[in-house]
Amino acid sequence: xRAIFWKELGDHFGKRRFNLMLGLVFVGVVWAxxxxxxxxVTRGTGAFYLxxxxxxxxxxxxxxxxxxxxxxxxxxxxxxxxxxxxxTQGTLSRILAQPVYRDSVYNGKFLAGLFTLTIVVFSxxxxxxxxxxxxxxxxxxxxxxxxxxxxxxxTIAFLAFWLALAMTASIFLRNAVASALVSxxxxxxxxxxxxxxxxxxxxxxxxxxEDFEDQSRHANVQLxxxxxxxxxxxxxxxxxxxxxxxxxxxxxxxVTEERLQGLLSSPVPASQSLQLVWPHIVVMxxxxxxxxxxSYVRFMREEIRS
Amino acid sequence: xxxxxxxxxxxxxxYGDFLAVDGLDLRxxxxxxxxxxxxxxxxxxxxxxxxxxxxxxxxxTVKVVxxxxxxxxxxxxxxxxxxxxxxxFYSDMSGRSNLLYTADxxxxxxxxxxxxxDELLGMVELTDAMNQPVGQYSRGMRQRxxxxxxxxxxxxxxxxxxxxxxxxxxxxxxxxxxxxxxxxNQGISVFLSSHQLHEVQQVCHRVGIMSHGKIVLEGxxxxxxxxxxxxxxxxxLEVLGGGDELMTTLAALPAVxxxxxxxxxxxxxxxxDVRAQxxxxxxxxxxxxxxxxxxxxxxxxxxxxxxxxxxx
Numbered sequence: 001x002r003a004i005f006w007k008e009l010g011d012h013f014g015k016r017r018f019n020l021m022l023g024l025v026f027v028g029v030v031w032a033x034x035x036x037x038x039x040x041v042t043r044g045t046g047a048f049y050l051x052x053x054x055x056x057x058x059x060x061x062x063x064x065x066x067x068x069x070x071x072x073x074x075x076x077x078x079x080x081x082x083x084x085x086x087x088t089q090g091t092l093s094r095i096l097a098q099p100v101y102r103d104s105v106y107n108g109k110f111l112a113g114l115f116t117l118t119i120v121v122f123s124x125x126x127x128x129x130x131x132x133x134x135x136x137x138x139x140x141x142x143x144x145x146x147x148x149x150x151x152x153x154x155t156i157a158f159l160a161f162w163l164a165l166a167m168t169a170s171i172f173l174r175n176a177v178a179s180a181l182v183s184x185x186x187x188x189x190x191x192x193x194x195x196x197x198x199x200x201x202x203x204x205x206x207x208x209x210e211d212f213e214d215q216s217r218h219a220n221v222q223l224x225x226x227x228x229x230x231x232x233x234x235x236x237x238x239x240x241x242x243x244x245x246x247x248x249x250x251x252x253x254x255v256t257e258e259r260l261q262g263l264l265s266s267p268v269p270a271s272q273s274l275q276l277v278w279p280h281i282v283v284m285x286x287x288x289x290x291x292x293x294x295s296y297v298r299f300m301r302e303e304i305r306s
Numbered sequence: 307x308x309x310x311x312x313x314x315x316x317x318x319x320x321y322g323d324f325l326a327v328d329g330l331d332l333r334x335x336x337x338x339x340x341x342x343x344x345x346x347x348x349x350x351x352x353x354x355x356x357x358x359x360x361x362x363x364x365x366x367t368v369k370v371v372x373x374x375x376x377x378x379x380x381x382x383x384x385x386x387x388x389x390x391x392x393x394x395f396y397s398d399m400s401g402r403s404n405l406l407y408t409a410d411x412x413x414x415x416x417x418x419x420x421x422x423x424d425e426l427l428g429m430v431e432l433t434d435a436m437n438q439p440v441g442q443y444s445r446g447m448r449q450r451x452x453x454x455x456x457x458x459x460x461x462x463x464x465x466x467x468x469x470x471x472x473x474x475x476x477x478x479x480x481x482x483x484x485x486x487x488x489x490x491n492q493g494i495s496v497f498l499s500s501h502q503l504h505e506v507q508q509v510c511h512r513v514g515i516m517s518h519g520k521i522v523l524e525g526x527x528x529x530x531x532x533x534x535x536x537x538x539x540x541x542x543l544e545v546l547g548g549g550d551e552l553m554t555t556l557a558a559l560p561a562v563x564x565x566x567x568x569x570x571x572x573x574x575x576x577x578x579d580v581r582a583q584x585x586x587x588x589x590x591x592x593x594x595x596x597x598x599x600x601x602x603x604x605x606x607x608x609x610x611x612x613x614x615x616x617x618x
Contacts, residue, residue: 003410003413007407007410089394089395089397090390090394090395091394091395091396093388093394094390094393094395097358097360097390098408098412099380099411099412099413100380101379304355304360305360306392
């Protein structure tokens with residue numbers, strides 16, 4: 001597995017499409033740091049860096065938005081042709097004739113992808129913080145560093161989900177193009193379509209919204225349906241983690257933002273926020289595990305013809 | 307004969323209702339070159355896949371170097387080299403780095419691997435092209451690189467799936483020379499599949515002819531030749547009608563050693579001249595005898611005859 005891991009890792013960084021994606025995301029992330037200085041000063045929240053990562057003042061997309069849009073594509077780029085390209089090249093049967101287990105091939109490739117994502121996320125994060133420090137002359141506080149590291153790990157888990165999804169597609173679909181299209185289709189479906197689906201389903205289950213209780217039930221159904229999507233989990237988790245005030249509440253009970261702010265205006269420590277997003281991380285990991293299981297079941301017993 | 311390296315018993319592989327391999331028995335001894343012959347689609351590749359654990363047998367057992375390839379794949383793959391039907395390499399990597407990767411997968415030490423790779427690239431005459439990307443290699447060069455790849459781990463057995471496919475006559479002669487050298491000088495057993503009998507018969511100690519998932523003829527070339535050419539009489543009867551009963555009658559005639567039917571043709575092998583009895587038997591059975599000819603066939607003709615009726 002070690003051999004496969006290192007080869008795949010080298011391959012990832014040598015691929016033009018990956019470097020292109022990486023360059024694009026890098027530009028986007030650094031650009032997101034060039035927010036309007038004055039606006040930031042007037043906002044004046046306690047956690048400067050957390051604010052910086054989520055604000056859109058003077059930039060097209062915040063760093064968080066940029067990652068949640070383009071991150072999945074990086075994950076898919078790394079995985080969509082991992083198994084089927086070996087098959088079409090005819091290298092799969094040659095590799096599997098060597099003394100390696102089949103799961104090592106899969107695991108080696110997955111871990112190489114995961115490691116690549118880790119490098120990408122942390123180097124982007126460090127670059128972003130570096131640019132911000134240079135511009136504003138402010139270092140992040142200890143509490144912020146903790147939150148940012150937590151944010152990094154959630155982002156990796158989120159991207160790893162898309163990697164696992166694309167690799168599953170690459171096992172089931174012999175054609176790399178089909179696999180890429182299906183992965184991107186699922187990404188759009190899971191990330192964007194589910195929002196509409198959630199509200200429609202909530203309308204069906206709770207048709208008449210009369211009093212506050214109905215409203216709360218409607219919102220709950222919508223929320224839980226939406227949580228099928230890792231996109232939703234990611235935005236909830238990062239929202240909680242990057243906003244220490246909202247971190248006190250899971251914003252699940254149909255409480256409006258204003259009421260929440262009125263109720264609570266003192267930030268919570270990073271450890272509390274991390275505790276709140278723990279379920280989100282576990283669910284994302286479980287989704288990854290489920291995809292890997294499906295892949296294993298298919299790949300382990302499959303016939304490998306040249 | 308010493309230890310058996312490949313041992314298959316009653317091997318079956320079914321795809322739905324279709325039996326690709328149908329109750330196959332196979333043995334490969336130490337240092338032997340076995341020619342596994344048959345037309346395309348007769349189940350040769352499927353058998354090889356089962357020997358390597360790349361697909362699971364539906365029934366029966368196969369043991370390679372004493373291990374079950376499905377249960378203990380690593381034990382098998384450590385000692386067996388496999389050259390797939392169309393061998394693939396990473397086209398953007400050089401021939402040499404492709405081999406280095408294989409060595410890495412085999413946990414070879416780097417210094418050892420490098421020396422071995424240089425030696426093998428010399429043997430397959432690719433030293434000049436070793437730093438070129440494989441994408442620029444010709445079909446013959448890839449095949450040669452494939453052979454180097456197979457030999458890298460110092461296998462006890464090599465399994466070559468149709469290695470002569472797509473090679474020019476010089477390439478084939480060269481490949482056969484290498485196979486002969488490997489078996490006589492290095493004691494490597496070779497399991498060689500092909501659909502061209504005449505190409506491989508010169509190097510094979512033993513051949514098995516496969517048809518519809520079964521081995522229909524097996525033995526050394528000498529045995530088969532004797533059986534089919536000099537060791538008796540061959541009689542071909544062209545018969546319309548006549549069922550299993552006729553076949554039993556014919557097989558029961560004195561000195562008849564083999565009796566096979568393909569379409570309208572019944573081929574009889576016998577130790578004595580049975581032309582009179584055989585034709586009488588056909589007519590007595592009520593079938594029409596359209597023609598009869600006695601001939602002594604070469605192995606090649608038998609082979610071709612077997613497969614003439616199979617394409618349909």
